[in-house]
Amino acid sequence: MWQDWLLELLKGFGKLFLHPVFYLSFLFAAFLGVNRVKKERRNFTVRAQNAYFELKQMVPLGLIVGLCISILSIGLVLVVPMEFIIYTGIFTVVLALIGKTRILSPVYTAGLGIIVSSVSIFLGWDYFLFSQSNLQSSEYIFPTAIILLGFLIISEGIFVRGNGVKGTSPRLRKSKRGQVIGVHLLERAWILPVFLFVPSGILSIPLEWWPMLTVGNQTYSLILVPFLIGSKMQVQGEHPFWALRNVGRNIIILGSIVIVGGAASYFFPLASIGLVLVAIIGREWITIKQRNKEKNQSFYFSRKNNGVVILGIVPDSPADKMGLRIGEMISKVNSIPVQDKNQLYIALQKNSAHCKLEVFDNDGEIRFVQRALFEGDHHELGLLLIPDEKVHGNEAV
Structure with a gap:
């Protein structure tokens, strides 16, 4: 059988x-x-x-x-x-x-x-x-x-x-x-x-x-x-x-x-x-x-007055290794307040060797993330963000 x-x-x-x-x-x-x-x-x-x-x-x-x-x-x-x-x-x-x-x-x-x-x-x-x-x-x-x-x-x-x-x-x-x-x-x-x-x-x-x-x-x-x-x-x-x-x-x-x-x-x-x-x-x-x-809900991923919302993260990128997550909002970069992608990019260049971020997580709580930057990291953190209003195209930060 x-x-x-x-x-x-x-x-x-x-x-x-x-x-x-x-x-x-x-x-x-x-x-x-x-x-x-x-x-x-x-x-x-x-x-x-x-x-x-x-x-x-x-x-x-x-x-x-x-x-x-x-x-x-x-x-x-x-x-x-x-x-x-x-x-x-x-x-x-x-x-x-x-x-x-x-x-x-x-x-x-x-x-x-x-x-x-x-x-x-x-x-x-x-x-x-x-x-x-x-x-x-x-x-x-x-x-x-x-x-x-x-x-x-x-x-x-x-x-x-x-x-x-x-x-x-x-x-x-x-x-x-x-x-x-x-x-x-x-x-x-x-x-x-x-x-x-x-x-x-x-x-x-x-x-x-x-x-x-x-x-x-x-x-x-x-x-x-x-x-x-x-x-x-x-x-x-x-x-x-x-x-x-x-x-x-x-x-x-x-x-x-x-x-x-x-x-x-x-x-x-x-x-x-x-x-x-x-x-x-x-x-x-x-x-x-x-x-x-x-x-009936407001847009979750949109431009904010108090920070930059993370729309996406490239796997194995510096942003991924820093523990950043989709939906979190970056409010400060190297102690500089940021409201859009351009400001975030400028703040990253203030310190080419180190990056310190103040982030609001998905529960609305503040946490600090920091990482040493290697050559080229500040150009390619691996963050996918909403473009600035005056910018027609969009690139990853």
Whole structure:
């Protein structure tokens, strides 16, 4: 028996490399990285992170979360039709190719996959991509797909809350009044490999009391499916760390609600389609709520009368090594009050060997930071700042 399980696990793992979404995920992350670098250089002449940053972020957390969901998937015997996997992959490929990162949320890719799979099984569609379904329209497999959708939504929340806060991209925008302000943009994708049961195979699961689908001789196979999960969000009214943490928490709550609804839909199978719509509406509500919150807040990254706000920091730069953080405000440089980038630059030149900064941290408390400067450091501290009003371009300090 255990040999059968081991064989199915190995075969399922091998099928991961046959899935086009697996390769598309890396290409899409590379595209996001290159595109981000171009826009940051356009705004600041330097980039905050290198072009490989998105590639480095997409795998590690995804493997951990994917392993956890796979354990739950196998333990709960989450059986999904092959149609669901194929249609979800098709929607993922299309949305990635047209660059719609925000709509790569699983509520759209997996949610639409559930809806179209339901229709295809009910109508008995037959495509060259796969043979006609061995499921009957009276056999309801989709409560398990809804539970899986809930897990995928929770994964998105974990990615946004745990990883999205790392390395958000600083940008410059103009307000409605023509004032140059700073914003932070999260646009990232993660790959999430998950083991799922599909009907037909050599695995027999003798749990008659378990509310799962019974198909033919009750045999199943395991397949490792890569899900590409994307998220895009702009923050301008608060610190990006707290904004993304709050949005991530709300997404996790939405996913938990979908899981509970999926469990309940075992008794009311037709409610599965309604739950997909609830997930889509809920995800849009989270986005709209955040946007409205942003509109009612003053700009977090804007010119101040009592200091210079740090919009971004280049990794491994002198500013990074001094412990400066995004959102902090530099009020004095070498005991000289500064109100804009030009004044900060002039104050740095007052002492070419040493730099002492008076900084208001993100809690509004004053702290002092100092560091010996080497030749050229005062020209390239690694600070990304909002440009002065009379300066059309912007450069890193």
